[in-house]
Amino acid sequence: MIDVLPQKAAARRPLAHARVAAILLASLVAGEAVAAPGENVSVARQLGGRVGPIIGAALACRDIARPRIQAIIEKFQLVIREAASSEADRDELTRLLDRYVAEGRGLVTSGRMDCGGADRQLADLERSIAAPPPARANLPAVSIGPATAQAATVPAQLLPPAGNVRGVTQSEIKLGMVIPYSGPVKESGRLLKIGVEAAFNRANEAGGVNGRMLKLVTADDGYDPARTLDAMKLLYEKEQVFGYISNFGSATAAVAIPYALERRTLFFAPYTGANVVRHDPPDRYVFNYRPSYAEETDALVHYLVKMRRLHPRQIVVFAQNDAFGDAGFAGVAKAFRTLGASDNSIVRVNYPRNTVEVDDAINQLKLLKIPVKAVVMLATTRAAAKFIEKAQGVFPGVIFANISAVAGSALASELMLLGPRYAEGVIVSQTVPGVSGYSSLVLEYKNALAKYAPGEPADYTSLEGYIAASILIEGLKRAGPNFDTEQLVETLENMRNIDLGLGTQLGFGRAEHQASHKIWGTALDDSGIYQPVELE
Known part of the structure; x- marks a missing residue:
């Protein structure tokens, strides 16, 4: 925990925290030494108490570039991933980090630290992590087990078997979707589902994604935020979905996203342009197709x-x-x-x-x-x-x-x-081209509708579902046959200049989780x- 100190002491202490955190983070991520079994979570808790306030203070300062902060966040996410042997441990470490981040923000917003100090402690952390091996010779002997924390960036064939990934078997990738089947916007939910399923069926008929069939499982929340959490839990806990695609609504997303983030589960292309799905820096597991x-x-x-x-x-x-x-x-x-x-x-x-x-x-x-x-x-x-x-x-x-x-x-x-x-x-x-148009993607979509949803007319909502699903399919293909959520996130963040035939190119980045800014x-x-x- 961060103590409330006199102003001068408070200005010095974060820098000391930055140095200690840098030593721990560098050694943990690099895997340079090994801690005794069972100490991994304890070490990660200690690291969260050092890194969290640095992240929080930096986030409170608009002039500090978000990619710098995101790089530190991602390193700590790798630490959590390797340190925790159970979902309960991962949830605890994530919540603990969030608390320390909030305390770091408070240092700046309360005036106990200025943004110059926040920038210096972040830079101190960055320099120490980036230091070459000789500068790390005296690092304490702590680590978090096997040196696999960088798994998300290694070749796919070296990753653990995909059979160990929730929602993924040797023959199937299961994705969830929370939409309104009931209530005043139930037709929008139905159309969105038709579009996603059309893209999935088209991919499945062509052999699936790296040999696996795509399966969509849906749950109804009636466009009512009070029902959204139960629908999310149903899909995650009972259906064991890999992630979520094209959930419908803004107020419902405000309930769904914290649940998905706590479980480090993909929340892809929600049907909303609200700010709740557009943070800066972006939430790691939230990706948007549509403009805001x-x-x-x-x-x-x-x-x-x-x-x-x-x-x-x-x-x-x-x-x-x-x-x-x-x-x-x-x-x-x-x-x-x-x-x-x-x-x-x-x-x-x-x-x-x-x-x-x-x-x-x-x-x-x-x-x-x-x-x-x-x-x-x-x-x-x-x-x-x-x-x-x-x-x-x-x-x-x-x-x-x-x-x-x-x-x-x-x-x-x-x-x-x-x-x-x-x-x-x-x-x-x-947020999609005209359904009466003749772009290659629209023609492909219409053919898919005729084949997999005969009688359904072309529609802007189902077209958006089709586009969102098509982008995710491309990401899954590029992630390779042996993947997990972290690998897929890394793959998506490196997808640039995606040409689906819309007449405009799409793409993501580490600091850009929105594929399109085009409005028709x-x-x-x-x-x-x-x-x-x-x-x-």
């Missing part, structure tokens, strides 16, 4: 101002009252600032999540003195359709601009049931068909 909601709303506001010639004050926000709505609103605020308008002037009206209760929002907008010319909408399908139905008669000629989470095809169907005039001109930003614009015509719109 903030990127989508930023693009929509710029389109409305630059292309449709609206004044920012004529644009209002209709949002779900949760993390989903907050994330999209952040992009609107950013766009306002970029355009020289005050983000304090933005009018936001809300509706409760998992409902279609939009009357209060409509009534609030009626009271505005400035005419409403456009509404940026951060809503799910039915709530968006209900708002458009009621608002169209109140605000003639208003432009309704939705983000992709609205589920474009489902929204089009809802609006066409009301009548063509409700659909015509409604804008939806998309679409607008409904009076027949309910989306036509391309140039957003810039």
Whole structure:
């Protein structure tokens, strides 16, 4: 634990901690000596108490480059991996590190350490770890067993048999997916599953991934965060899945991600653009395909101002009252600032999540003195359709601009049931190319739908599921036949310039766990068909 010391002493002590931590971390990662059996966890606890505050203090300083911090975090993750012989030990060490990281942050935020001191102690740690062997001659004789901590970076054929990896057998890779089968967005969950399964089936028919078949197991949380944890546990504990792919929702992700991270389990391509899945530095086991909601709303506001010639004050926000709505609103605020308008002037009206209760929002907008010319909408399908139905008669000629989470095809169907005039001109930003297009990936996706989900029309949500699954399949192939989660993470972080035939290249990096930043614009015509719109 870190003691609360007088300021001068507190400034000196972290540097001493950095030197001790560097010695321990260097020897543990390098495997230069061996501790007695049973002492591994104890040594890792000691190391966490030294390294954690250094990481935390550095994270509290924006000017310290995140890749430097991430490199230390990854080294300690290797230590945990090798030190712990059981899942309980790994969970304990991870929670302990998190606590020490929080204490390190507190040193900076409370003013007991400045960022100069945080940078120096991090540099001291980096130099000692990077020192050549002669400088380590007097290191204490501690280690954590076999020198396999670097397994994630060695050739795949030298890794332990994949049969020892949860969710992976000699013939199968099992992945989980938490989606809504019930509730107001159940259709989005169904479509997302169809897309992922189409990609899996296509890969399986071609021989699988390095000889293994892909299997998808799903669980229903009804888009209700109170049910998400049980669904996650069902897939992890009962179904023994390797990882999760394309979980649906923002508030649900806020529950699911801590559970996945505690178990160092892959959380791949969740269907959300919220900030909860986009930390800096990124969470090691969380990878996104899609751009953020903030990127989508930023693009929509710029389109409305630059292309449709609206004044920012004529644009209002209709949002779900949760993390989903907050994330999209952040992009609107950013766009306002970029355009020289005050983000304090933005009018936001809300509706409760998992409902279609939009009357209060409509009534609030009626009271505005400035005419409403456009509404940026951060809503799910039915709530968006209900708002458009009621608002169209109140605000003639208003432009309704939705983000992709609205589920474009489902929204089009809802609006066409009301009548063509409700659909015509409604804008939806998309994180995938147009389903009516002819890019090689879209054609491949349509062929897969026709074969594995006959009768299902092409849809933006299922296309995103197909793309997400295709990226993961490529990562699994590159990871080789003998892999585990750490090996796959390393492989994904080294995947650059992925060309799936989208018309834009995708890629990850150690400090970049989002594959795409491309946003496509679409607008409904009076027949309910989306036509391309140039957003810039």
